[in-house]
Amino acid sequence: MNPRRQKRLLAVSSIVLLVAAAAWMMLSALSENIDHFYTPSEIIDGKDGTLPKVGQRLRIGGMVVPGTVSRDQETLAVTFDLVDTGPAVTVSYTGILPDLFREGQGIVATGRLTDTNKIVADEVLAKHDEEYMPPELAEKLKGIKHVKPKNYGAGQ
Missing domain, CATH: 2.40.50.140 (Nucleic acid-binding proteins)
Structure with missing residues (x-):
């Protein structure tokens, strides 16, 4: 695989992973406060x-x-x-x-x-x-x- 594509894939994967982790943390915090x-x-x-x-x-x-x-x-x-x-x-x-x-x-x-x-x-x-x-x-x-x-x- 082209090194440029590898870098792009790594960057996109990192961003997706960070967004998913942030969403999971927000949802778990909100679920504790639901009445x-x-x-x-x-x-x-x-x-x-x-x-x-x-x-x-x-x-x-x-x-x-x-x-x-x-x-x-x-x-x-x-x-x-x-x-x-x-x-x-x-x-x-x-x-x-x-x-x-x-x-x-x-x-x-x-x-x-x-x-x-x-x-x-x-x-x-x-x-x-x-x-x-x-x-x-x-x-x-x-x-x-x-x-x-x-x-x-x-x-x-």
Whole structure:
């Protein structure tokens, strides 16, 4: 092979390799920061055949179960249960809750999964009017009227 062509081939191959490495590094960094949306049922039962991993960042949407909101009198810590059409998931949050937050309200929380059914939230958002609901949650709850799960409230 001609030495000039060899140099050109080496230069082009190096550039392609560097671009591929840079793209791989960007995609791997971005994949760590993606917040996947789950409903409480999907956290317990899995979504598309896979369960979320403990420590994974995620967003969860559901209804706050009446009677489960517990506030610490000393700090801004709050715990409550979220439910959709199945089992409940416990959410812990430290901070000021939105003004529209209340029991029986639809919310979306962003945080980390700390146990199979416990989330520590960094952010809690409440719906802004009676008609709004996150698209992912609206699709899951379409045509279903909210009823407390059978296994919930057994010890209360």
